[in-house]
Amino acid sequence: MVKSVMVAYALWAVAGPLGLHHIYLGRDSHALLWMLTLGGFGLGWVREATRIPAYVREANEDAQKQRRRSPTAVPPVSPVRFAGQVCVGVYFGAVALIGLRSLSFFYLVVLPLCVGAGVHLVSSVGRQSSDLHKTLTACLVTSPVFYGSALSPLPISLAASVTAAQHRRFKPPHAHGGTQELGPRLYRLGLAWLAFSAPLGYCIFHNTTATLYYLSDCVSALLDMFWFLPWFRGVLEYILLIPYRILCALAGGGYYEETWKKLLEILLKEYTDREKEALQVLSLKSEASLEEITRSYRELAKTWHPDHNPSKEAEATFVKIHEAYEVLLRRHRPDRFR
Secondary structure, rough: OOHHHHHHHHHHHHHHHHHHHEEEHOOHHHHHHHHHHHHHHHHHHHHHOHHHHHHHHHHHHOHHHHHHOOOOOOOOOOOHHHHHHHHHHHHHHHHHHHOOOOOHHHHHHHHHHHHHHHHHHHHHOEEEOOOHHHHHHHHHHHHHHHHHOOOOOHHHHHHHHHHHHOOOOOOOOOHHHHHHHHHHHHHHHHHHHHHHHHHHHHHHHHHHHHHHHHHHHHHHHHHOOOOOOOHHHHHHHHHOOOOHHHHHHHHHHOOHHHHHHHHHHOOOOOOOHHHHHHHHHHHOOOOOOOOHHHHHHHHHHHHHHHOOOOOOHHHHHHHHHHHHHHHHHHHOHHHHHH
16 A cells, blocks of 8 residues: 555654654554654654655555665665664663663673664664674673673673674565554564563562652651641641542542552552561561461560560560561551551
8 A cells, every 4th residue: 555645744743752653654663663762762753854755755665676786785874873773772771770680690691682672673673674693692792791880781782783783784575564464563563562661660660669668657757746736647647648639639539439549559569678578577478467477476576575585686686576567567557557
């Protein structure tokens, strides 16, 4: 089907940073790049205002006419593409540092593969591509030199970009995305987007959970300071909860609705580091119930109470056990601390 410049411009204006016009033109690698970087960090999307007619012309050319070149022909060097490879490689590496650093062999395997994937994605935009295996090999060889450094994505990306530029080539005719059905193409793009965003989303959610617990502790401590002025404590609590009430109103829910309570339960389900340490002190598993927590606390308290245990570390251990119990009790019975 013949592609229209007007349609391409309309899609570019409406959802250009998400790569919708590239999906229309069959430029799937370019579309994925725009989805993951929001239009090349905005700059690439603006630059395309003058590039769309050329993209449409390429999409409308006959496949045989597109490939009327020597099999050994090499695409010209593009400084813009090289700079994009370096930037996106660093970007992918930064995302990996945020969301995947806890994985084993992160600096030796995971980080270089992520950087290499970003570089190869840019090198595959349009009609040309590069040697993926050699690009990833360059990343794996470079990564041990900068092991453990937060700045390692930059030299790894530079090495990968140089390798990709040296092994650039034109794509074969069958690799043109526009010749394939839209459904499978969208499916592959969706999987690629999910693979990129899932680790980052988990990291943000996990940190948000920890932050909610920290803020909850701070608010509780602040309110407890005014236990002798219950009316003032109630006013202060009302003021602090105004942002939450506004959020409920905007979302169409009431302050006391069960939906919001369930949402908060989901947000606060993950154990914080402090609670994990408390579970270790009481020798409990993460799925321990309130009854199991209380039973373990009582048994350990009897064993380590200074009145029954003459050892030197008894008092310190007893205090640690009591603090761990209070931490876990706050999680299971937050109303006790109000």
